[in-house]
Structure formats: structure tokens, C-alpha cells
Amino acid sequence: MLRIGAVSYLNTRPLVYGLAQRLAGLGQLSFNLPSRLADDLAAGRLDVALIPSIEYFRGVGQQIVSDAVIACRGPVWSVRLLSRVPIGEIRCLALDEGSRTSAALVRILLAEQYGLHPETVPLPMESDPDTIDADAVLLIGDRAMHPAAGVYHEIWDLGDRWCRWTELPFVFAMWVARQDVDVSQLAPILSAARDEGLQQLAEIAGREAGGHGLTTPDLHHYFAHHLHFRLGAEEQAGLHRYQRHAAKLGLIANQRELVFQ
Structure with missing residues (x-):
């Protein structure tokens, strides 16, 4: 089995x-x-x-x-960056512990679009994002879909940001x-x-x-x-683009092809 x-x-x-x-x-x-x-x-x-x-x-x-x-091929709704400061001032970023793909994605977007490499801290699944001492918070999944209770300077939908930037899914x-x-x-x-x-x-x-x-x-x-x-085909192209940026930031060790069964 x-x-x-x-x-x-x-x-x-x-x-x-x-x-x-x-x-x-x-x-x-x-x-x-x-x-x-x-x-x-x-x-x-x-x-x-x-x-x-x-x-x-x-x-x-x-x-x-x-x-x-x-x-996604545009806004995804369930993956969001909530920033308490202007994006260019993010120095500490809390990352949802359930996330790895999105954690890398937000680091790619901040590095490539703003030249930012913030310190990162974990956001445990049981923690209230409003209690985390960080400039910005990455939320994924179900809890990202509800309106934020805190006061945030800017909210990104990461699907939207990626698709607009790369023109790829x-x-x-x-x-x-x-x-x-x-x-x-x-x-x-x-x-x-x-x-x-x-x-x-x-x-x-x-x-x-x-x-x-x-x-x-x-x-x-x-x-x-x-x-x-x-x-x-477009999704595969998006994966290769993501792979290149992740490798550039040292988030993955090597390049590899997509291997299908």
C-alpha cells in the first residue's frame, strides 16, 4: 500500500x-x-x-x-505578505511555519524588486500574527484568507506580485x-x-x-x-524561473530538471 x-x-x-x-x-x-x-x-x-x-x-x-x-495565474488570495512598514523598510520578516515555497517566494520578490534581504523569524501555526515582533508577516493557507486584524502599511498578494512581475504562472x-x-x-x-x-x-x-x-x-x-x-507548459516555465531565482539567493543548492514518472 x-x-x-x-x-x-x-x-x-x-x-x-x-x-x-x-x-x-x-x-x-x-x-x-x-x-x-x-x-x-x-x-x-x-x-x-x-x-x-x-x-x-x-x-x-x-x-x-x-x-x-x-x-495560480494571478492573485491567489491565500498567500499574503502583511507589512507594518513601507516595503522598503522591512528588516525583520516572520515566516509562516507551514510555508516553504511561499517563504522562498517572498524572499525572491523582496530581493529582486527592492534589494532587501531581511532577517527572518518563524511564525508558529498556533501564534497570533499580530503578536509577532516583526516588520512584516508572511501568511499562507486558510488564515491568510481572512481580513487582517492589525494595522498594516501594505498587503501583498504574492501570486499577483509574481505573475505581474514574470508574466508566468x-x-x-x-x-x-x-x-x-x-x-x-x-x-x-x-x-x-x-x-x-x-x-x-x-x-x-x-x-x-x-x-x-x-x-x-x-x-x-x-x-x-x-x-x-x-x-x-507555462507552469513549467514558471517553475524554472522560480528555480533560477531561488538558486541565485542560495535557497536551493543546485539546478535540476523536472523529472516526470
Whole structure:
């Protein structure tokens, strides 16, 4: 049985629609934070996981399993930089501990657009962002989707900033397997779950919205217009662009090609 890990955030729901049932007899599905999934995959505790894209570039002996991804082609809503000072004055940046791809992305944007290399401190999942002593805070996932309670000088949607700057999509997470794992039966299952999920966005939004403090129309709009779930040629170009900038900042050790099963 394959050990398969998926992200526990809302943005995963269309990718995992009916997936547990589709995996019957082939694999078992569990959920966790993106950063923890990456650690479990690297340590061999998982065979396949939906991991932050930055972790694919850091890993070795891994393969991309499916064209089902979490990406955006514009504002993403669920990844935000909240700055208490003008952007050019950020000296200390708190990074959501659930984030790795977005943590690298915000550092790339600050370095390339403002020449900034701020000190970074962790923002634990259980911490209130308003209590963190930092000039700016990076939030991802569900808690980034609600209006900020504090007073912020500027708020960035990182998907919007990247897409405007590069004119390319951004890929936040991908299904990745260890290279010695046979995923020949899994790849079509992941794509089929994604395709069915995209046909059931209204149902998913109606089921999930209330528990996350969102309206059904708002959540449906998030799934349908803020997120993109297919890895195409432009998404691959965006990944390569991200890889180059991450390597330039020393956030990844080496360049590697995208390896598909």
C-alpha cells in the first residue's frame, strides 16, 4: 500500500475530491502541513506527497507524479505578505511555519524588486500574527484568507506580485514521489480526482465554506478564479524561473530538471 500525504489546507480540496475512495487497495491517504509532508517524504515515511515546489528542487531521487498541482495565474488570495512598514523598510520578516515555497517566494520578490534581504523569524501555526515582533508577516493557507486584524502599511498578494512581475504562472505544490516507488497506477488516479473535483466546485464550496468562516460564493470564487490545478507548459516555465531565482539567493543548492514518472 502506498503511503500518500496531501496538504490539509482548503486549496487542496479539489485535488483530493473522492481520492481516498479511488485509492482503495492501492494506497492510504493522510493530511498534514506542506512543510511536514516534505519532511516525511524525504525521510521515507511517505511514498508520495503533495509537497511545496521548493522542496522538489531541494530533493534528490524524486519524480513528479501528476499534472495535478496547486498553482495560480494571478492573485491567489491565500498567500499574503502583511507589512507594518513601507516595503522598503522591512528588516525583520516572520515566516509562516507551514510555508516553504511561499517563504522562498517572498524572499525572491523582496530581493529582486527592492534589494532587501531581511532577517527572518518563524511564525508558529498556533501564534497570533499580530503578536509577532516583526516588520512584516508572511501568511499562507486558510488564515491568510481572512481580513487582517492589525494595522498594516501594505498587503501583498504574492501570486499577483509574481505573475505581474514574470508574466508566468506560479506553482505552489506538486504531487511528488520517491524515484524508487512505482506510481504507474497512481498517476491517472490523481488526475481523475482533480478533474472530478473541478466539476464539483460548487458542492465542495458549499460543504467547506462555513467551517472556515467563508461564504459559499467566496469559496467557490477562490477555487474557480484564484487557483489553477493543471501543470502545463507555462507552469513549467514558471517553475524554472522560480528555480533560477531561488538558486541565485542560495535557497536551493543546485539546478535540476523536472523529472516526470
